[in-house]
Amino acid sequence: MSSLAGFLFPNTYRANSQSVAQNDSSRTEFTGRIDRRLSFVFVSLFILVLLVGGSSLYLLSSHLLKSDVIARQSEQVHTVERIDRRLQYFTSQVQLAQLQNKTIPGSLIRTSMTDFETLLTLYKNVGGSDRNIQEMRQMITDAERVAERIVGQSQNGPERSRSDVDTRALEAMEAIQQRIQGFTDRISVEHERIEDQLVSETRQKMRMTIGFNVALVLIGTVFLLASRRYFHHAIALPLRQLAERSSEIAKGEVPENMPITSRDEIGLLSHAFNRMAGQLKEHQDKQKGLAILDERERLACELHDSLAQDLAFLRIKLIEAERSFGGNASTETNNLLRELFQIVDEAYQNLRESIFGLRALALKNHVGLVAALADYLRDFSDVRKIPVELKVDHPETINFSSQVEIQLIRIIHEALTNIVKHARATKGKITIENDNDAATITIEDDGRGFFTDRTLETSLRFGLETMKDRAKSVGGILGINSVPGRGSLMIIRLPLAQQGFDENHSRAAG
Structure with a gap:
């Protein structure tokens, strides 16, 4: 038929x-999608917040680490300057004793050596390199040897020429003073270079992080605007149309069919x-x-x-x-x-x-x-x-x-x-x-x-x-x-x- x-x-x-x-x-059966889309929006926003917060925490931690490195470098320079001043004082006392034909007290040498060891230990604790410690220890040892040699010559009496001993001792102490001063200047210059480098790296990371956060904020803004537009057309507008057609039914009129544009809950x-x-x-x-x-x-x-x-x-x-x-x-x-x-x-x-x-x-x-x-x-x-x-x-x-x-x-x-x-x-x-x-x-x-x-x-x-x-x-x-x-x-x-x-x-x- x-x-x-x-x-x-x-x-x-x-x-x-x-x-x-x-x-x-x-x-055809309708499949729920709005909850999944809302979950996707919330997860995306949560990820954006995590990225912004994570980048900010990374910048803060990097800045703190750089600050800690700069602070340790400053402590190292400060310790080297203290060693420099102590060594300058020690050599000056030895030279002054020679110029005044006085005997160098043994307590001065022992106290100075103890102070030097304390300062070297402090320098090592604040991250000083072994090479610098060895170099400073060598200068301190040289100054100690010169001082002990002067003390030994003064105890031998006038058998040897005092003027000859004073000249060589003064030259040795002067050389030690120049060495420690050059070492201190080199350490200061290196510290300034490292500090400038760290500050430059921190600024660069800060600019990158700020740019990254700005990009995330822009992406988040665009994402929110797109989500608002989507949910307006997918949820708000159909619900408004349903409300209008429901009002027509309440008035006793039969409305037109709702257009079915999706297979979600709407x-x-x-x-x-x-x-x-x-x-x-x-x-x-x-x-x-x-x-x-x-x-x-x-x-x-x-x-x-x-x-x-x-x-x-x-x-x-x-x-x-x-x-x-x-x-x-x-x-x-x-x-x-x-x-x-x-x-x-x-x-x-x-x-x-x-x-x-x-x-x-x-x-x-x-x-x-x-x-x-x-x-x-x-x-x-x-x-x-x-x-x-x-x-x-x-x-x-x-x-x-x-x-x-x-x-x-x-x-x-x-x-x-x-x-x-x-x-x-x-x-x-x-x-x-x-x-x-x-x-x-x-x-x-x-x-x-x-x-x-x-x-x-x-x-x-x-x-x-x-x-x-x-x-x-x-x-x-x-x-x-x-x-x-x-x-x-x-x-x-x-x-x-x-x-x-x-x-x-x-x-x-x-």
Whole structure:
């Protein structure tokens, strides 16, 4: 049956299949992503804060280390200067004793040597190099030797030339003073060089760290702006649209569907809102349909109690009129009476069909669509003497919405009217089959048929267009195939209601 429907209207059939595929895709499971994206934003911000804080701590620790190195270098220079001053004092005392021809006290040498050892130990503790310690120790040892030699010569008496000893001692002490002074100057220059280098490295690291932090701040600013824009469009704007559409529902209006632009929680919320809005619209349509059906039932009762009775009474009067003539009526009068009988009978049959159609729409809510159609077709066959067979494939799977059921009954009513007035058929058949998410309804007869590509009678053409419009109004399609002398075949595809989508949908099987 699907292949036949595709043969009759292939473009519409493909469009309907694509619509079904889109409906299937709309039911795709939604995956939560907002929490992961928020976690990503928070983790990214935390990493940026760690980087900024870490770089600042690195700069501070580097500055502290450089300051510690500079402080130790300063202590080393200060210790060397103390050794220099102590050695200068020692050599000056030795020279002064020689110039004044005095004996150098042994306590001076011992005290000075003790002080030198203390200062050298202090220099080593503040990080002084072994090479510098060895060099200073050598100068101190030389000064000690010169002083001991002078002391020894003074104890030997005037056997040797005192002026010769004084000259050599003074020259040795002067050389030691120059050596210690040069050593101190070299240490000071080296300290200044190291200090300048450390300060330069610290400034360079500070500039690099500041540049790195500025870059991180800029990246963080851009990231925050991008995150704000994203969450505005992904969360705030859809929520605002949902609030506006919810306000429309509160006013009793049915809003447009929310566009589903993502598969995160907002997309799931939009999907649920669309389902809710669809169910509300379906409920409103059902209520309207029920009101219409109630009105049609009332109208059918009024037609039966008034117009049908009037037509029956009119036929009785025509019978009485025919009898009153007693066979003496003229040919013209008899023809007029036969024509009036035909008009009244045709009007009565059309009225009964209309009443049956109106009652079928109301009856389906109580006994189900299939049972209502069966009763309607039984009454139609009794009135028109044209048997119409109804075949439903798995009636428990045929489940239309209320609006679709109403339009289907109207289409069937119009098709049967065409069978009587135009097809001149002797029998008909209606088949309903389940075809995935839609139902295929075929209406066929054995009438005289017609050429579908030719201009039809005005009433027939209008009836076909009306049926197509009815099918289209509920998302269905209608096509017809007919050949003169071989009857007609009408195929209608109407959407089935989704299982569990709306509890107000009626079951076709009753």
